[in-house]
Amino acid sequence: MSSTFTHISRRSLATAVKNAASVQEISVSNSTLPPNSRIFSMIQPTGRIHLGNYLGAVKSWRTLAESNTDPSNKFIYGIADLHAITVPKDPKQLKEYRYQAIASLLASGLDTSKCILFFQSAVPEHAELNWFLTCMTSMGALNRMTQWKSKAQQSDSSSILEENVLEMTKAGLFCYPALQAADILLYKSTHVPVGDDQSQHLELCRNVAKTFNSTYNTDYFPLPKTLLTPAKKILSLKTPAKKMSKSDPVATSCIYVTDTPEEITLKIKKATTDSIQGQVYFDPVERPGVSNLINIVSGLSNKSIDEVVEDMSFINNHKELKDYVTNIIIEEFDAKRQLYDELMKDRSYLESICTQGRDTAREIASTNLQEVKQIMGLD
Missing domain, CATH: 1.10.240.10 (Tyrosyl-Transfer RNA Synthetase)
Incomplete structure (x- = not known):
């Protein structure tokens, strides 16, 4: 992921928000990105990328960046290592997985002259904006999310208000959709390529952006559109009733x-x-x-x-x-x-890619966060 963002005017942002009153879903394969688009997506560092990751996310990231001919459009892709620790990880394994993920993305064809590629944890503005937005996100909205229930091994009908669920669910796991919203909005992203299983979280992100804009009488955050990846869910080769996953015991x-x-x-x-x-x-x-x-x-x-x-x-x-x-x-x-x-034998090269991506991402993130703090009276 590379270069810097062109600043979008308030007028164009207002137009974007107005046009997104009923935000539609767009297919990656037939989408035409307007000028000054900012495309954002992240993948968790679970080690080597499998076929489902590749078709569900990475191939679309590459296609979007490669097919772009407008220099005003920017592509920001990251390793979501803050999200990874909602379930505790062995430190040595997590570090290795982070670099395996970077190497997998580069090997899959991501060109860092056309996109920014970085570790989420290396840009502290993600965590700071997360707190601002968590303060504006209702418990009810978070409770309706389904992924925290599956990761906490609860049923889809479970509620955080149930005593046994409340005791077994870590706050980070319950609240991480607010961090997802912060990840996206920190770069004032206009489009997010996701699979259909993430559409619910992107809708929450749009609602958080609307709440912020309404609370502070501003049009600062655009409402990001969903770019649906063309590949359908890739299933387990042995048990095609469930998703392909590296945690599969087979x-x-x-x-x-x-x-x-x-x-x-x-x-x-x-x-x-x-x-x-x-x-x-x-x-x-x-x-x-x-x-x-x-x-x-x-x-x-x-x-x-x-x-x-x-x-x-x-x-x-x-x-x-x-x-x-x-x-x-x-x-x-x-x-x-x-x-x-x-690539895995050349750690210094991977470090240089991560440093370059971190610096470029922070340049954008720090500017935008300062503007958010001014709007909120925290400057």
Whole structure:
């Protein structure tokens, strides 16, 4: 992530807020970004990036930055290490995971001459704005969020007001959507590329921005639009009823950008399909395993599901299907894996990238936070 932001005028911000009265969702694949757009997104440092991370976030980040021809548009991508500690982590492992995440993003094609790339914790303005916005966020709004419930191993119907839930839930886990809002609004972001599972948090962010603007009679924060990533949710190779995750106890259920061709071949070979032979077709209900493989190819090839199924018309059995999918994945990741290995051996280079990103991000963040403090009477 790179360079500096062009300051947007109050008039253009007011127009943006007015136009976003009913904020629509836009697809990354067919979006046209207006001038002075600020695109922001982060990924948690859980180590190496897997196929679901790559298609759900990273590939879209790269596409947005690469396809941009307007120098007034800025792209800010980060490693959300403050969010990572809502569940305690081993310090040595967290540090290693942070650098693995940076190396994975670089190996996946992010160009730091076209975007800013940094560690969230290296920009203290995130935490400061978080407090300002937490003071404006209702407990009810936070209670309606679903992700803290899943991370706290509670049911979707659970409430923070239940005594057992209250005792078991850490405040940071419950309040982290306010930090997400601070992350986005700190850079006065206009667009946020996310998967559909994050749409709820982005709606809360917009509500927090509206509350701030209304409370202080200003139009300072734009209401960020959702840029929906084109890839659908990538499912576990072994249990296609759930999301692909590196926490899955079955090692062959998850493919990493850094996997060798041999590892990819083995994992796809063991992927769950079904008992239906013959022509391949997409049916997530009746054929979840096969449909997941089709979806993977669709995401990697930038083709629609129908186009992928047409390309697979020659396939008549599961072995042919798995061989086809394996070749697509290996072709996508082989060079990236080799670059990742080289980057992880060059910690000084990774440090230089993080330092450059931190300095550029702080230049923007400190200016904006000072303006927020002036609005609030804290300057």
